[in-house]
Amino acid sequence: MILYNVKDGVAIISWNMEGYPMNVLNEDSIKAFADATEKAVNDADVKGIIITSEKDAFGAGADLKMIKKMLAQKDLDVKTAFENARELNQVFRRYETSGKPVVAGINGTALGGFYEVCLACHYRVAVNNPKAQIGLPEAQIGLIPGAGGTQRVPRMIGIEAAAPLLLEGKRLKPEAALKAGLVNELVADKDQMMAAAKKFIAENKFIMQPWDEKNRKGQIVGKKNYRVPKGNIQSPKGVQVLMPGTALLMDKTKGNYPAQLAIMNCVYEGLQVPMDQALDIESRYFTQVLRTPEARGMVRTLFFGIQDANKGEARPKDIPKTEINTVAILGAGMMGAGIAYVSAMAGMNVILKDISVENAEKGKDYSRNLLKKRLSKKRITQEKADQVLELIKTTDKVEDLAAADYIIEAVFENRDLKYKITQETEAVIREDVIFGSNTSTLPITGLAEASKRPDQFIGIHFFSPVDKMMLVEVIMGEKTSDKALAATLDYIQRIKKTPIVVNDSRGFYTSRCFSTYTAEGMEMLQEGVNPILIENAGKSAGMPVGALDVADAVALDLAYKIMKQTSKDTGEPMEAMPGGKVVIKFNEELDRVGKKAKKGFYEYPENGKKYLWPGLQEHYPLAENQPNIEDLKTRFLHRQALECIRCLEEGVLRNPTDGDVGSILAWGFAPYTGGAFSYVDAVGIEQFVKDCDELAAQYGDRFKVSDKLRDMAAKGETFFKDMALEAAAV
Structure with missing residues (x-):
């Protein structure tokens, strides 16, 4: 020793x-x-x-x-x-x-x-x-x-x-x-x-x-x-x-x-x-x-949770390691280009396919520009940069995908397009190759219907920008095999990202829960809460940026499309969805769809800092009595945490640890809490349920807790064991 x-x-x-x-x-x-x-x-x-x-x-x-x-x-x-x-x-x-x-x-x-x-x-x-x-x-x-x-x-x-x-x-x-x-x-x-x-x-x-x-x-x-x-x-x-x-x-x-x-x-x-x-x-x-609860939560998640995920805790143990030398990426937009970069940086051959070689080369430009930045900061040698670019081959021919050991589809969030891409790709690749779909909302089981090998079809959800965001959400469809999961986790480990594994549902875990933050901000706006107070409350609660700010960044037209598709699939009117009325108004009446259009909840002047759109007050007059900022902070954090709990209860999440890791790494849920489940444990489930009952009475069923959570509160249970018990078990 x-x-x-x-x-x-x-x-x-x-x-x-x-x-x-x-x-x-x-x-x-x-x-x-x-x-x-x-x-x-x-x-x-x-x-x-x-x-x-x-x-x-x-x-x-x-x-x-x-x-x-x-x-x-x-x-x-x-x-x-x-x-x-x-x-x-x-x-x-x-x-x-x-x-x-x-x-x-x-x-x-x-x-x-x-x-x-x-x-x-x-x-x-x-x-x-x-x-x-x-x-x-x-x-x-x-x-x-x-x-x-x-x-x-x-x-x-x-x-x-x-x-x-x-x-x-x-x-x-x-x-x-x-x-x-x-x-x-x-x-x-x-x-x-x-x-x-x-x-x-x-x-x-x-x-x-x-x-x-x-x-x-x-x-x-x-x-x-x-x-x-x-x-x-x-x-x-x-x-x-x-x-x-x-x-x-x-x-x-x-x-x-x-x-x-x-x-x-x-x-x-x-x-x-x-x-x-x-x-x-x-x-x-x-x-x-x-x-402090902050120390326990942060160590549990940011040290143990991430460490276990990176080591492959979720990987099926009885399946041999998959050798992935060549990965094919279908779609050279922002997501596909980012995935190509991290794959090449990990030493893999990359086939970057789009509808034209010109489009694919534009996707490769993303890697060229990132490598130039690294060179200027002396974080990489010219030789290494050249090697990385050499690994990325651009094409518009589906036949070139035959050399791939793993497929990642990263085209637009359109079910019909994804169906077409799946079928034409499966016609040329080896039968043992796993097909991963990078989707943020579309259920994997439904997308797998286009595949002749649904057991080899899996969701692999990256976050933008791919080179900076460390999380990858892996989604298991109803027929996805352990072999597909093992191969996907082998690939993620190779590119040095942190995986969480979830089961299939609309919006999966991260997109579904993240949307509650922006939606709650929009509900507050509609109630007449001062937008400055909304943004400050979100940041004071520990979120990286305000709810309206992040809604602009994600794009209000994307939120509109997702809500429209959800309404079509479920029959729920868009107006009844949290934040739905605001999203409809900004898309159909105001034509303000967010940062990319330089107009949304914020104004984006060519020269100067963004600022909240003054017209908000015209469309959403301020209420005479403004709420306490602490109440708004509680609303933001409780709403997100409650949706995370629902995902666990419905079987979308496999365990609270993945929930905590995902909540911090995917959408920045107040890191000091250790994640959504650690946050609820710190509040105390009994107090959390009491708070939610009061919020539900005032704001509606989105704050309604389940009988299961109420039962946990009555029994004095927690989502995590006491640290002393965990230590004794090691």
Whole structure:
């Protein structure tokens, strides 16, 4: 687990966790590391210490069971939880204040707690591996660096430079980490790393951190008045960063993210006291954040949920891996062009087909332009860019599809057109090839009726822009086989996207639930709610943009077509659908269909920022009494979450975890909640049902809860187990 040997007066402590692909922090490894460092500190013959790893990576944080146990600390008394949080800080502080030079040999990725291992060292030597990442990403999953990160980073590089690294959880490549001051030296390989570490030890017989000093007893302790690089808290620079910085943070987060606020407090309070007191401040805030529902929800979804999905948790286990060397994409519009790009970037041959080679080449231009941008930012070499473009072959001939190992149809949302494309494609491809349809609303079972092999027909719903959006929604039709699912998940893993698997229905999961956000915004508008208040309420609730803004971006004519098709298929009048009257008015009377037409709920001037259309007030006069913004926020989030619950109850969703992952990655459901189901658990199902009953009485049946949910509320059930129970089961 932890290798220890002494040579020429240098103790080499090397992490080597057996049975783990990467080194992790857990109760056993922390104890072993503490024992090894204590042994080195107490050995008079040891003149210096090198901390490194036997694996390709240095380490990437705490293991699954430990994280879940930490998150279960809401059930512990505060004092015990605080002492648990201090444990690692005390281990690090012991070797940091030993007087012996300690060097971190960073031979690969060092993230989270493992980078904090390095921060407590006096010198950091990193191997210049472009695939390695260095940083403190805790804030991205609702936590704060809890082992000295919030204290040592600003003391090393200054408050202003530290802020984005801590608040945004940025990960840096070794070269960038050197430039930022997070490492001291860059070397070519591990041998050079060890040589540089030994050289530093030989040149430093006794050492202290710049933020430490000797007390009267000769002990190393934190300085009372350490001067932070580029300005202390009280300096003009420090005030300049922290005061407007806090205001900007509140504007960006709307106060919804406890971790970011805690990080700012750690920096502000910690930099005013010596290091040992500062670390206790950090431990106190770390304990507070761990006990929040936001931390539990974000870790559950953004760490475990996404990680499990990426590993292929939903893939049928007994089916051999599908080798996909060539993928054919039918339709070179925005979606098809994006799918072609990510497929070629993953090293696959791409056949990009459209009605003409000219159209297909326009689709290939999308890849050309993206690669030019990457080249200009030095994120790719010219050789690599040329290779990617070489992989994309354009055509207008259906016969060229015969070479494909996997098909993705990405033509317009028109059932008849999709039928035609399916039949002409199946006439030329191999019988074992899976046919994936990229559709956002049309039921897969119905589309599969055009296929002679419905068991090999599956939905594969991408999101725009494909190169940036990480989610892919996989839709199982009534006859879709496990073979088709396995092959589709193999393809998605190859392009490094995150899949969720859902069962067939109109709008599936993501489109169906996302539309409730925009529809609720339109209902508010019709009620006379100030559109500015509508937009601010949506953003304050944690949504990426306002409901009317996103409706414009998606396009009101698309919403009109979908509603019209739904009305035709179900018999429900468009006027009776949530938001239906507004959509009809904007399409049939006002001819304002959204951003693409430069007129919708917003105006889009050629030069200047968009703004809400002043004519809204004429068509939707403001009500005399405007609602409380908190009530609007509740309406937005409850409405979306309730539709997600209906999808689970109807069997569209297979589990709440997929629901949470999909809600955040597909349409940006308030990430601080951990997703729609974590949100309901945090509110409490009993309270959620009570809220919905009140909303239903005021606004209608769209807020009506099922008997099943009411029964869950009565029994005090939740969608997720307690973290402590999950940890015990691991």
